[in-house]
Amino acid sequence: xxxxxxxxxxxxxxxxxxxxxxxxxxxxxxxxxxxxxxxxxxxxxxxxxxxxxxxxxxxxxxxxxxxxxxxxxxxxxxxxxxxxxxxxxxxxxxxxxxxxxxxxxxxxxxxxxxxxxxxxxxxxxxxxxxxxxxxxxxxxxxxxxxxxxxxxxxxxxxxxxxxxxxxxxxxxxxxxxxxxxxxxxxxxxxxxxxxxxxxxxxxxxxxxxxxxxxxxxxxxxxxxxxxxxxxxxxxxxxxxxxxxxxxxxxxxxxxxxxxxxxxxxxxxxxxxxxxxxxxxxxxxxxxxxxxxxxxxxxxxxxxxxxxxxxxxxxxxxxxxxxxxxxxxxxxxxxxxxxxxxxxxxxxxxxxxxxxxxxxxxxxxxxxxxxxxxxxxxxxxxxxxxxxxxxxxxxxxxxxxxxxxxxxxxxxxxxxxxxxxxxxxxxxxxxxxxxxxxxxxxxxxxxxxxxxxxxxxxxxxxxxxxxxxxxxxxxxxxxxxxxxxxxxxxxxxxxxxxxxxxxxxxxxxxxxxxxxxxxxxxxxxxxxxxxxxxxxxxxxxxxxxxxxxxxxxxxxxxxxxx
Numbered sequence: 001x002x003x004x005x006x007x008x009x010x011x012x013x014x015x016x017x018x019x020x021x022x023x024x025x026x027x028x029x030x031x032x033x034x035x036x037x038x039x040x041x042x043x044x045x046x047x048x049x050x051x052x053x054x055x056x057x058x059x060x061x062x063x064x065x066x067x068x069x070x071x072x073x074x075x076x077x078x079x080x081x082x083x084x085x086x087x088x089x090x091x092x093x094x095x096x097x098x099x100x101x102x103x104x105x106x107x108x109x110x111x112x113x114x115x116x117x118x119x120x121x122x123x124x125x126x127x128x129x130x131x132x133x134x135x136x137x138x139x140x141x142x143x144x145x146x147x148x149x150x151x152x153x154x155x156x157x158x159x160x161x162x163x164x165x166x167x168x169x170x171x172x173x174x175x176x177x178x179x180x181x182x183x184x185x186x187x188x189x190x191x192x193x194x195x196x197x198x199x200x201x202x203x204x205x206x207x208x209x210x211x212x213x214x215x216x217x218x219x220x221x222x223x224x225x226x227x228x229x230x231x232x233x234x235x236x237x238x239x240x241x242x243x244x245x246x247x248x249x250x251x252x253x254x255x256x257x258x259x260x261x262x263x264x265x266x267x268x269x270x271x272x273x274x275x276x277x278x279x280x281x282x283x284x285x286x287x288x289x290x291x292x293x294x295x296x297x298x299x300x301x302x303x304x305x306x307x308x309x310x311x312x313x314x315x316x317x318x319x320x321x322x323x324x325x326x327x328x329x330x331x332x333x334x335x336x337x338x339x340x341x342x343x344x345x346x347x348x349x350x351x352x353x354x355x356x357x358x359x360x361x362x363x364x365x366x367x368x369x370x371x372x373x374x375x376x377x378x379x380x381x382x383x384x385x386x387x388x389x390x391x392x393x394x395x396x397x398x399x400x401x402x403x404x405x406x407x408x409x410x411x412x413x414x415x416x417x418x419x420x421x422x423x424x425x426x427x428x429x430x431x432x433x434x435x436x437x438x439x440x441x442x443x444x445x446x447x448x449x450x451x452x453x454x455x456x457x458x459x460x461x462x463x464x465x466x467x468x469x470x471x472x473x474x475x476x477x478x479x480x481x482x483x484x485x486x487x488x489x490x491x492x493x494x495x496x497x498x499x500x501x502x503x504x505x506x507x508x509x510x511x512x513x514x515x516x517x518x519x520x521x522x523x524x525x526x527x528x529x530x531x532x533x534x535x536x537x538x539x540x541x542x543x544x545x546x547x548x549x550x551x552x553x554x555x556x557x558x559x560x561x
Contacts, residue, residue, distance in 0.1 A: 008054040010034040010428045020061035020112040023099050026423045027227050033424035038352040043434060047464050047488040057431040058490060061113040067094035071122040072165055077143060078123060081167070084135045089173075091124040100124050100168040101148075103155030104423070105522065106437040107499070109430060110492045119161050119555070121148060121168035128174045130294035133259045137292065140167060141261035144549050149288040151193055151232045154224040156438075157520025159236065159287055163555020169292065172229055178202040181210040181300070185269075187254050188216070188300045192231025192293045196221070199230055204303055215303040219246030222516070226420050231293045236518030237285040241419065244329075244474045245337035245382060248516065250284050252299045258283055260291030260546040269297060282542065287518055288553040289560055290546040307385040309392035310409030311336075312378035313399045314369050318343050318452075321375040322471075324402035326445050329474045331398070334391040338412075339379035339474050343452065346468035346484070347376040354414050367405060377404070378412045433490040439502050441511030444478040452481055454509035458501060459485050473515065480515040519558050527559030 014029035015022035022029065035043070044050060071078070071092055082090050091097075101120040102108055111118070127133045140147050146166030153160060162168055172193030180189040181203075190199060196218070202209055203216040220233055220240035232238070233249040234256070246252065257266040267280035283290060315321040321341040329335070342350060348371050351361070364374065377399070381388040396406065426436050443451045452469060459467035466486040471479040483502065489495055503526060507513065513523050513530050528536050536559070543560050546552070554561055 005037070006051045006054075007037070008040070008428075008432065009057070011060075011431065016062060018064050018095050020063060020065055020098075020115060021427075023065070023102050024061060024104070024109040024112045025427055026104060027421075031421075031424060032428070033418070033421045034428055035425055036353060039349075042349065042352055043429075043486075046466060047434070049488070054432050058433050059113040060431055061115075063115055065095045065098050065117075066115075067097060067117060067120065069097075069120065073122045073145065077145065080139060080143075081123060081125060081136065084139065085125050085127060085132055089126040089128065092122070096124045097121055097168075100150045100153070100170055101160065101162050103153055103158060103160050105156050105158060106426070106435055107492060107495060108158075109426065110435070110490070110495060113430065114492075116492070119163050119165065121162040122165050124168050124170060126170045126173035130175070130257070130259065130264075133169070133171075133175075133292055133294050134264055136167070136169065137259050137261055140551055141549055144551060146551050146554050147292075148553050149235075149292055151229045152195065152224075152227055154228045154232065155236075155520060156517050157514075157522040159518055159520035159553075159557070161521060161555075163521065163557075166551070171231060171292070175294070176229070179295075181206050181212055181216070183210075183212045183214070186216075186300055187269075187297050188218075189295065189297045190230050192229060192234070192296060194230050196225040196228055196230075200225075203300055216300040217303040218252075218298065219301045220249060220252060223420060223423065230296060230298065234284055234296060235287050235293055236520075237514075237516065238518075239473045239480075239516030241340075241472060242337040242382065243516075244339045244379075245335045246301060248473070250281075253280070253284055254297040254299050256280060256283055256293060256297070257295040258291040259294050261549060261551060262546060264294075266295075285518065287520065287557050289543060289557045291552060304383065304385075307383065307388045309381040309388040310378075310412040311380070311392055311395060311399075312376065312407040312409065312411035313404035314364060314407055315341075315375040315377060315399070315402065315404045316369055317373055317403075318375050319449075320402045320404065321377055322445075322448060324398050324404065325377070325471070325474060325479065327398050327402075328395055329479075330476050331394065333394045334381075334383075334387060335474075336379045336391060336395060337382040338472075339377075340470055340472045341377045342375055343469040344372045344375060345466070346470050347374055348372055349466065349468055350376065354411075369405065376407075376411065378407075378415055380409075380412060429486075433488055434486065435489050435495060436484065436486050437495075437499065438482060438484045439499070439506065440480055440482040440515045440517065441506045441513070442478065442480045442515040443511050447510045448478065448481070451506070451509045451511045455481070455483055455502060455505050455511070458505040459483065462487065462498060464488065481511065482515075521556040524556040524559035 097120040146164040148162040150160045151171045175191040176193040206212040239248040255267045381391040468484040473480045
């Protein structure tokens with residue numbers, strides 16, 4: 001008689017309304033993704049745990065949100081804001097004040113589980129249009145009331161935390177529409193609070209909705225795609241999973257309209273211009289510190305999924321995967337859209353995540369692809385049919401030259417099926433004090449191995465800590481390294497110290513402080529060291545120009561104050 005395999009009591013119910021968990025839960029309240037049996041076994045082995053450690057959950061955050069903090073704004077100020085926005089678009093209740101002050105950092109999840117709430121706004125407003133935004137900013141500027149922008153709340157760097165109270169301005173409630181497609185210019189004019197799936201669907205259906213000749217795609221697909229907005233991509237300098245072909249959010253922006261405390265302006269619609277440093281570029285990545293993005297014109301691309309060519313390879317070593325990737329990016333025959341390489345630890349743990357059968361593992365071993373040496377690469381090519389065939393053929397030839405074995409498109413399809421759902425596992429594992437977090441850095445080819453080895457050495461210096469690394473955004477001059485660490489840890493102070501040590505090491509070993517998540521308040525303290533006094537002085541001068549009363553996302557955003 002065989003005993004039933006034990007599985008933890010993974011949560012299968014949406015969080016109760018009004019609870020802390022309903023704030024920190026990622027994505028769809030009704031959607032869950034549980035660790036596979038192989039991952040559960042791996043976690044127990046690596047962290048020296050047993051089934052007994054997974055019989056009782058830690059703090060789940062199921063308590064009702066209770067703030068007990070009086071609103072600091074004066075009654076006449078709330079009345080004035082209400083007259084601008086309408087009583088149906090303003091909230092002062094505890095739950096709203098906490099919800100719209102919270103992002104999706106591991107630290108916030110840890111603290112909200114324990115009912116710990118940091119800074120919150122006094123009042124939540126949901127502007128109906130850019131005229132509402134203009135009136136609100138003008139009033140708050142005159143009254144010196146801080147304004148923090150909230151769009152989707154998927155920030156992973158405290159970017160939407162109202163450090164000095166005041167107003168949280170929620171841009172996605174009403175300002176979430178695709179306004180126009182200009183097929184001659186191949187651009188789309190869109191409101192900043194439009195979520196990724198709605199934007200992509202409208203572009204895909206452009207012939208029906210906007211009477212265009214071709215369907216289109218936005219080209220920007222971050223892991224947070226389903227729960228992030230167009231404006232959020234731009235103001236944090238986001239990078240989507242297909243950025244190697246389509247470009248980062250920075251590259252896709254054509255023009256922008258901003259409301260600032262000193263006035264409203266729209267940058268000009270030109271494909272290129274030599275009229276001095278571009279204010280359009282200055283505003284990208286400004287994270288709400290200079291003003292509020294209220295409308296944007298984006299470059300769009302023809303949607304041709306029928307031409308997509310998928311590929312995946314197993315490389316014998318990390319060196320081989322890196323060298324092949326560099327050759328692919330520098331050979332100038334074209335670029336893949338999605339392109340990823342996983343280091344040995346991520347490869348082996350990823351194969352467990354996807355439930356690789358033992359027979360496949362044995363086959364790989366027989367072919368010389370050894371555990372904790374082999375590296376998985378996967379991707380696709382998009383665009384014109386002849387182009388995709390050419391690029392896929394060239395990539396395959398270079399991969400073979402570097403000792404890789406083709407795994408066909410199977411691995412890519414498996415990854416595509418779950419590429420937006422991995423963050424859901426954080427709630428399950430957090431119930432048992434297993435934490436997952438990520439930090440990412442851009443790096444040039446000549447420094448890649450130094451950064452990879454140095455940061456990994458620091459993470460692994462903490463006993464029983466996993467460190468998985470991949471590169472997923474590629475350029476002729478380098479790539480990014482995305483460090484994912486998993487640890488058995490429940491003390492927020494211990495987590496903060498460890499995470500900040502990783503950031504220290506990223507800087508020490510020559511990585512950028514951030515590649516595609518922005519800076520927010522979390523990374524702000526490192527900005528002066530990273531950029532130097534002169535560049536920070538330029539940013540501070542811009543801040544003083546656009547926001548003389550320091551009301552826009554004050555309290556450390558971008559390290560500016």
